[in-house]
Amino acid sequence: DAGVTQSPTHLIKTRGQQVTLRCSPKSGHDTVSWYQQALGQGPQFIFQYYEEEERQRGNFPDRFSGHQFPNYSSELNVNALLLGDSALYLCASSLAETGFKMNTEAFFGQGTRLTVV
Amino acid sequence: AQSVTQLDSHVSVSEGTPVLLRCNYSSSYSPSLFWYVQHPNKGLQLLLKYTSAATLVKGINGFEAEFKKSETSFHLTKPSAHMSDAAEYFCVVSGEGGATNKLIFGTGTLLAVQP
Numbered sequence: 001d002a003g004v005t006q007s008p009t010h011l012i013k014t015r016g017q018q019v020t021l022r023c024s025p026k027s028g029h030d031t032v033s034w035y036q037q038a039l040g041q042g043p044q045f046i047f048q049y050y051e052e053e054e055r056q057r058g059n060f061p062d063r064f065s066g067h068q069f070p071n072y073s074s075e076l077n078v079n080a081l082l083l084g085d086s087a088l089y090l091c092a093s094s095l096a097e098t099g100f101k102m103n104t105e106a107f108f109g110q111g112t113r114l115t116v117v
Numbered sequence: 118a119q120s121v122t123q124l125d126s127h128v129s130v131s132e133g134t135p136v137l138l139r140c141n142y143s144s145s146y147s148p149s150l151f152w153y154v155q156h157p158n159k160g161l162q163l164l165l166k167y168t169s170a171a172t173l174v175k176g177i178n179g180f181e182a183e184f185k186k187s188e189t190s191f192h193l194t195k196p197s198a199h200m201s202d203a204a205e206y207f208c209v210v211s212g213e214g215g216a217t218n219k220l221i222f223g224t225g226t227l228l229a230v231q232p
Contacts, residue, residue: 042207042224108161111160
């Protein structure tokens with residue numbers, strides 16, 4: 001089991017550009033969440049995707065958007081990059097909790113380090 | 118709203134001595150609580166989780182934590198530190214709706230282990 005895989009591992013972009021980050025969830029997982037971890041801080045929730053729809057969203061502007069594909073993989077897109085978007089972007093996968101699937105665990109990938117210059 | 122406060126940004130211990138990393142939480146409902154560890158240039162790894170079962174939770178690598186509702190605390194402990202425990206530790210509370218929805222992280226505690 002490859003676990004959660006993210007690509008690329010590192011990325012350098014210029015202010016104003018657009019970026020796409022990719023995530024493949026752990027085998028058997030159907031839910032993907034994205035987090036932003038600025039240097040020296042804890043990760044902050046961006047949004048969560050389930051059944052190809054955004055299910056929850058944190059306090060991030062509309063420049064941050066996402067997508068989930070039928071195979072449960074996901075993309076995070078950031079438009080009009082700002083210097084402040086420089087961070088480690090983490091993807092987490094889990095099983096959606098239903099009446100018979102409770103208390104599941106979120107598994108994290110190693111992240112994509114985005115530097116905006 | 119849910120939140121967590123990690124009371125120490127840095128903790129330094131000697132190898133073989135006990136570890137205590139402190140966390141207080143705030144939640145308007147019965148939360149799920151977690152401790153994650155992050156080694157340099159690596160992803161987050163779950164150490165342990167509390168999800169309304171036993172209040173004393175045992176995790177990996179000898180770590181454990183006790184959920185104390187009256188004190189709104191979820192402190193992480195280990196009887197004897199190892200050099201490999203040096204890392205950043207995050208206390209996490211789940212958002213409303215489930216244990217894996219909108220995890221809310223503390224600001225982290227950097228644990229240093231001296232030889």
